[in-house]
Amino acid sequence: MAEITPQRPRTRIQRRNIGTILEAALEVFSAQGFRGATLDQIAQAAGLSKPNLLYYFPSKEAIHVELLSGLLDDWLAPLRAMDPAGEPKAEIMAYMHRKLEMSREMPRESRLFANEVLQGAPRMSALLGSELKELVDEKAAVIRAWSEAGRIAPVDPHHLIFSIWALTQHYADFDVQVRAVLGPGRDPLDEAGQFLDTLFERLLAP
Amino acid sequence: MAEITPQRPRTRIQRRNIGTILEAALEVFSAQGFRGATLDQIAQAAGLSKPNLLYYFPSKEAIHVELLSGLLDDWLAPLRAMDPAGEPKAEIMAYMHRKLEMSREMPRESRLFANEVLQGAPRMSALLGSELKELVDEKAAVIRAWSEAGRIAPVDPHHLIFSIWALTQHYADFDVQVRAVLGPGRDPLDEAGQFLDTLFERLLAP
């Protein structure tokens, strides 16, 4: 019996298989939700047997939690990168574009979080109230300062951040709807880039 | 054996129980997703026995489909109500406010749709490509005309509609996240009303 824990250094095989499992789990959980995903689906997507999954993770829930916490940093990185010393409008626009880029490059991650939050974030509410809130409050203060200094138009900083989340993640989370409405032969993300440039340009112009 | 179908007029008891079931199903499906909800949960929420549910609906899926199609009209009503003959900015702002009001008054319906679309709309993709697309295209044409007549600033009409969906539904679908970030003692929907007024004011001003 092995007890795969972060204590002992991971072997080559462990690193490979844990990676494979998390990749497969991301695929399945993001498409089906936690409850809708089955260990068999994940095992098949990973090319491993179900008992082998449970050799590396104690339970289905543990895989899910590991995925979520492992991705949270990536998810918040763009906001972290917003530089208080930078040019206000450019910083905010850059943040928006990074988030939009993530909707293009990481739609599965976006849907994973969306699924979790939709269900009331049963496995994440702790992180939302601590890590997330602290980061957002910090950056909101920065935006408020910019706003009060007249370097961007006055806006509620928290809701500005929410609006960036909503507008960018919408194109990942509601992809099928967007494509159904736009019809074939259009690139939703490209168009969104243009549109959101205009939107935030007009919103923030001092 | 009864065969509850729209053919025969519904009895008093049928109307009451079908209503109760759909209300309970909305509660459970919106909170747990289709796969996460169980017939037992719905039965308990409705105060009926599980076999009795299946006396009124042939399957779990039938309940879900009935819910979705029954709600789609309500869901699109605000967009339908946008009047081509009205004052452009006022019409768009009114649409946005109606949608925001729905996030406050009908968050369960919002989450039900969000869940469905997130999973790729397996039980709704037909409606998305037909009924929804046609309505949106029609209203997008109206907005485009306003835009070209210089009555509002130039915007991509489809993405303007998407932005209204994203910004308003965000407050229903991601409610826990919004509340976790804002902290207690604030009314997210109230603040959103103010913020979105500003946002669309600046976006649309000719």
Place this chain on the structure above:
DNA sequence: CCTCAACCTGACCATACGGTCAGAAAAAGA
């Protein structure tokens, strides 16, 4: 090559869940 730990699997288990059915209870109709 040998040994030991790490890795993997087929078979199995308990439970949850969607759904069925025979027939009882309650309404409706005559």
Place this chain on the structure above:
DNA sequence: TCTTTTTCTGACCGTATGGTCAGGTTGAGG
């Protein structure tokens, strides 16, 4: 009231699913 139709239920069934386990296989270190 008696009869017929509608409404409702306890008991049951087959399957899917998360998880376990005894033991086999593979790989690493000596």
